[in-house]
Amino acid sequence: MGEKSIQKRKYILETARKVFVEKGFKKVTMKDIVEACDISRGGLYLYFESTSQIFQEVLKLETQQTDDLFSGSIKADATAADILLLFLREQKKELLRKQDTLTQAIYEFYFENQLPKRDNMLKKQFDSAVRIIEKLIETGVENGEFYCEDCVGCARNMMFVLEGLKISAQTMGVTSEMVDREILYMLKNLCVDE
């Protein structure tokens, strides 16, 4: 596959991403993607063979970019509390965003593809986030910023709350204030002065 093909492949994935953002996963057909890309019916099949495959490739790209973002922000020179707040603010932005988010599509995809533990990207990301938060809390405790007796438990609790907010945002609607309220509640329990 030449340079040109690689470009086109990327173009298709980027365009398909928009389609998934708009329609979720299940409703998207090869035809939808063909039309969004403005290529021929057969053309798409030169690159991908199913919406499922396309979606997984989109996710791969997405994950790479997200990882880069994470590592970028973590390098920042700041206190544990600052970084945690930054992380939570990032999550809030993500979960309130209606446009330009794959959240719903990802859920739908995992609904029908109960991937085995090893391959389950969601689980990997969840666990990885728990570890990062745990480290942050531990650092905060050492610094005297936080008070916490069960750092990993607290980290896990935070992540499940965030998951709960995320799915709630997609199904019952969640306002900016509601998210703030939950974040504040969690931080209050963590902060020393309290």
Added chain:
Amino acid sequence: MGEKSIQKRKYILETARKVFVEKGFKKVTMKDIVEACDISRGGLYLYFESTSQIFQEVLKLETQQTDDLFSGSIKADATAADILLLFLREQKKELLRKQDTLTQAIYEFYFENQLPKRDNMLKKQFDSAVRIIEKLIETGVENGEFYCEDCVGCARNMMFVLEGLKISAQTMGVTSEMVDREILYMLKNLCVDE
């Protein structure tokens, strides 16, 4: 509509429920329901006009029954901690259950039907559950069973954790131990002795 019709209507809804449990919401076709009910294609249209409508009716029935269940267990004569534990155990059972649960179908349904606030059953149920838990905690605090400075915040936090566990169970898999761990974590923060 005669007595007979009412019976048939109910029969269709009960059978359709099984189909939704099995396949989620989006993948279910009128044909699926017709075949599951073993009635004629045209027959189904006499009662319902789309899978969406059928699903909403199924949900209505479901909600009524769940409510009954709730009020039943709440009438039980027990301490606040007991009742809360009972409630959490019930939630655990529900979210670990792979078979016989509409969870996935409900999520899928709400993904594509972002119902306005007033009609959003999920939201109503969520808020109602928050209020019940809040009351329980308040009672517990009064009894000296619990210690809590922000009862409604705590209730909300609990519900979001449960939501997080629920969606996680559907997408990344959640074990009985994982649920217990989360429940325990929340209770520890609530109980006086700790």
Added chain:
Amino acid sequence: MGEKSIQKRKYILETARKVFVEKGFKKVTMKDIVEACDISRGGLYLYFESTSQIFQEVLKLETQQTDDLFSGSIKADATAADILLLFLREQKKELLRKQDTLTQAIYEFYFENQLPKRDNMLKKQFDSAVRIIEKLIETGVENGEFYCEDCVGCARNMMFVLEGLKISAQTMGVTSEMVDREILYMLKNLCVDE
């Protein structure tokens, strides 16, 4: 399936037969049959699910009718030689017929469906024809009409010659005179006076 459906099913098979006669087996698509029958695309699928299935049903009908024909002619009151001649003449007519014959389609069908011995209709028909011819020759020998030391061998030989003529007619072309010549050659070896 009601009376009407049975009629339509039969109508489809009869129409499909014409298509197979015209185009053989492999080239025929569901679309061809849909168009020949002037029914809707989906309509055909209510009755049959593939060209292969349709062809097999066409063959079933065909075989029934052919069997009836055979038994009809065999009941005739005549000498063995007469009947054998009648049979050969019938075969000749069949193999020279360009129009209205499934021969080519049958060959194509069996090319790609190497059916196991038990289900192979061609084999059954071949063996059954051998047995009939054998009986005729035996009767002829008893009557003094024929002379033959290996009746079953002779019967088999005849059938293979007929098969050879049949495939030759479809591939290299065979004239009426050529068929007569072969039939005559076989009969000469059989007849007493020779």
Added chain:
Amino acid sequence: MGEKSIQKRKYILETARKVFVEKGFKKVTMKDIVEACDISRGGLYLYFESTSQIFQEVLKLETQQTDDLFSGSIKADATAADILLLFLREQKKELLRKQDTLTQAIYEFYFENQLPKRDNMLKKQFDSAVRIIEKLIETGVENGEFYCEDCVGCARNMMFVLEGLKISAQTMGVTSEMVDREILYMLKNLCVDE
């Protein structure tokens, strides 16, 4: 066309032959051949314009080689009976061979290309074989090995039996014993002692 082109042309034909052997004629697509040859889609079109054309060229090559084979074996120094037996044995080997035979593809090709008499290679080969057998029988009769009153009739009969066996092998299955039985039957009628 340069030397290199001629080589490539030959390479394509040899590779295509394998494809036809495996899939018959009708089912073979240009894509199949392109993939088997591992050349570019466009590249194939520089040499050939359709599967039909390719198949005819494959047949040409095949015929040349077969002819060479024939003339080779005929040069052998042996009695007429020996040569005839050799020929029949060769035919038997050919018709029992499932692998590496174009038989089915050839039939399929001639089914849809009812070539005019002059161009019909099958007919030419058939007639030529008849003549060779006829000569052999005549020689055998002169030598006193065979007894036969109608040499050309007998030769033709033999060839039709062989054709019948060939198509039977492709459609209803034929065992080695069955072929032997037929060959034996024909030779018995020919041999003097019988």
Added chain:
DNA sequence: CATGAATGAGAGTTCATTCAT
């Protein structure tokens, strides 16, 4: 009320064929 045959739109997929490089 109930049936189930019929329709036709639409999705998936494959390939012959072309054409810019």
Added chain:
DNA sequence: GATGAATGAACTCTCATTCAT
């Protein structure tokens, strides 16, 4: 000459929905 990306027609199959009985 050679490549292989691109196109678009053609085919298979499935359903929501209608309608005569």
